[in-house]
Amino acid sequence: MKDYEIVVGLEVHAELNTKSKIYCNCRNAFGLEVNTQVCPVCMGMPGTLPTLNEKVVEYAIKMGHAMHCQINGVCKQDRKNYFYPDLPKAYQISQAEVPLCGKGYLDVMVDGQMKRIGVTRIHIEEDAGKLLHDESFSGSLVDLNRCGVPLIEIVSEPDIRSSAEAKAYLETIKSILQYLNISDCKMQEGSIRCDVNVSVREKGATEFGTRCEMKNVNSFSAAVRGIEYEAKRQIEILEAGGTIAQETRRWDDVKGMSIVMRSKEDAQDYRYFPEPDLLTIVVPEEKIQALKESIPELPNVKLQRYVFDFGLSQTDATLIAEDISRSKMFDACVALGTCKPKSISNWILADIAKYTNETGKSIEETALTPEHLTSLIEQVEKGVISNASAKKVFAVIVKEDKDPLAIIEEKGMKQNSDTGFLEQLAKDVLAQNEKSVTDYKNGKTNALGYLVGQCMKASKGKANPGIVKEIVTKMLNA
Known part of the structure; x- marks a missing residue:
């Protein structure tokens, strides 16, 4: 069998903890009654106009600074068109060619060694709604509370070479988001999610293999399991003489396997075009600098x-x-x-x-x-x-x-470290416990602990146990 190398790239989606949504005044909160935090804007009603939440831009720039990104003070938003039941407008407002944060990197520690992972971009976008399935009803119901919740998407370069590196990268991102207080990172609530791109290639090869993307990875441990499963699956196909198809797969953590969802779409399938209802984003240089200076270690x-x-x-x-x-x-x-x-x-x-x-x-x-x-x-x-x-x-x-x-x-807690006093104490204890002394000399080493304990008892716990042990050991070995 050939020697293969895993190549991983991660797309991390983090919900930002702003008070309101990204393009309307609806409350940004989890776990409320379905379809109660909605308005004509986030429900995609015809004729409504979005207004950008300034805090979303600030939070994204902070994360960009934390990941050493180039901040694009002038950028725009784009429409990403796709049809899905939880997307009422049939498009998502995102960013295509010019993201708010460009190239950067993140240094993470893996097994005591530092590893630098490149960051392609960080952009802002809105979340979609959520489909609800339950045994108590047939079909699917849709909850639009999550529509318009602000997200940042952090896209890594394909620099990750193991599931351990992926886990370290994800945990570092999570801790930074929490330090900056821009996301609560509650994975069980979907506040931070990731899509995992995996390919394999022969060690020493310069070309990347065909990648497959895994969706529905909702914990860091699931990301580790998903990467290991997907790498193994691809290696087995290549070893059997097959070829890897570029596709999007769904990770099933209960079954421990990924299932094909669809062949992977390319950017042109989304028919991106500039969002006509929103102005260009312009952030003054002094504002970008002030946000950088506000970041703690x-x-x-x-x-x-x-x-x-x-x-x-x-x-x-x-x-x-x-x-x-x-x-x-x-x-x-x-x-x-x-x-x-x-x-x-x-x-x-x-x-x-x-x-x-x-x-x-x-x-x-x-x-x-x-x-x-x-x-x-x-x-x-x-x-x-x-x-x-x-x-x-x-x-x-x-x-x-x-x-x-x-x-x-x-409380009279000071230990007695007077060696003269402790030597006399040890002499007295050894003289009174000849059997334990003999036991020690006959190889019963646990007798030492007993004798030290007797010294401590005689001193009413005031003797320094470290010094007592040294003195008793020295006397027994003399």
């Missing part, structure tokens, strides 16, 4: 910084970078420079995450401050208090704005 940039500058694992760095409140806390603590970034990460992903999950509060809604968290971690790193004591202090400072040092003093 993005999660993919944070991820690189956390892995390469602070030595966090990709998993830990991702868990912090993709959560705005976690990354704010992490960055503020690291900036104080009093304890190790890895220790801060561990506290954020363990104790803080546990507390926020159990209470449903965000970090901002707690009394925890970066100063108090780092002060607490510092005491653990210096051996002033044990991990167990630190957890007790944390339980207080997460609810009350109280200095950890004052709590440690009040």
